[in-house]
Amino acid sequence: MIRKQLITIVIGSLLTLFIFIPVTHADSGQTYLVQTEVLEVKNTPAQNAEVMGQLVRGDKITIFQEKFDWVQTYYNGQEAWVASQYLTPVKNDTSQKESSDDSIPEPKKTTKKEKSKQHSTQLFKPEQVLTTALSIDANDPLSGKHIVIDPGHGGKDPGAIGVSHIKEKKLTLAAAEKVAKKLQDKGATITITRKDDTYISLKKRVQKSAAHETDAFISLHYNAFQNPSVGGISTYYKSGDNSKELARSIQHSLMDTINLSNRGAKQADYHVLRENNDTAVLIELGFITNPKEVEKIQSDTYRKKVANSIADGLQQYFDE
Ligand SMILES: [Zn+2]
Incomplete structure (x- = not known):
């Protein structure tokens, strides 16, 4: 949340x-x-x-x-x-102090070639980059797109605490890994804002998006509420650009495959959206305070559906 x-x-x-x-x-x-x-x-x-x-x-x-x-x-x-x-x-x-591994160099002018090199090195080991480079196919639906995946919270910031003390930060990381893998399989280059249980400031998350030619920034969260019967999925977008279209496309795609209530695509003023110059959305992937929902959203099946839906939503958005 x-x-x-x-x-x-x-x-x-x-x-x-x-x-x-x-x-x-x-x-x-x-x-x-x-x-x-x-x-x-x-x-x-x-x-x-x-x-x-x-x-x-x-x-x-x-x-x-x-x-x-x-x-x-x-x-x-x-x-x-x-x-x-x-x-x-x-x-x-x-x-x-934050982990120095995640420090971001000052934004500097780079050539396209250097940029695509940076993209590939963010998430995967060199040998994996090589395999990916060899298998690049212009027909891959997300080929040429750079996507930033942002698992919400981390480290000293647990995010929302749900049923059985489940922490939001753990679920966002697990979902982000699945989503990143799926998008990479579809040809996208990926930056993930955190790869482990580390605290990353909101400002730094936005800087990571700005450090590349980012086509879409996707922040992943889980929701919480006092009333345990409240549930569902929502996607938020920043005002002023085509983030709204992306949010609608992803929300639509999620609701096509996931049987949870549709809380809609809405504009919101969250830091990672407001301060972001790239197309940016934030998805709340269900309520960890809802006992029925929490069981479902912790499953691998659910994460796979989320990953597929986000990939489809992005694809439809880029095709339009
Ligand atoms: Zn959150």
Whole structure:
């Protein structure tokens, strides 16, 4: 689940003006120190929210986003909020450094040849690239297309926590591997934003898309909701380009093969879409808080259907 850029309306008591305050997402988690004796951890950013636990002076927490005077962290693997006024930032904290393997070079001008070389080396070992290069066929439906697959969350960010403590980050990675393989079989070159359980900031995910001539950026997520009966698949797109057509094509293709409710293709303001200059969509592949659905979406059969549907959706989109 991607935390929505909720827009909250505050009515100023004197001016009765409507002020729109968006949630600000931190691009990467920052470490803060608790500066009060006891700090309550809440399940939502509100004074009257349910208390999940307590922090004490000297505790360190990692912050992922801010909303009014509240900051979001994780507490026992669950999304949690604490009042920001009792926190101070910790400087030079090396434990928060991302894995250097995933560092992105500054975008530089490259020739087409260099670019296609970069594409091939992102996901596969040299010997595999060779095999692929030999088997390139202009008739492959996705030949010449470069697709970025983005498994949501990872590392210290588990994403949503579902039934039986299943973590979204694990499912997105498993799905991404299947999708990447399928698209590669159809002739596409692939970049995957993370290959293991590593934390990658939203900003870096977008940079990975910008570092290539990307034809489509596809972020994979799973949804969560308090009501366990809520379920279904949705695809989100950024505004302003043909991402909408791609989202509709993929959503249509998913609903053709998967027997879950259709929550539609919708515009959304998520960071990886909004800040992306490439065609970009984000797919929520079912609810991990729905016990019936979670059983299904963890299966290999389901992932294969997802991979096939995304490939078909892309193909139809490029054909039009
Ligand atoms: Zn998510």
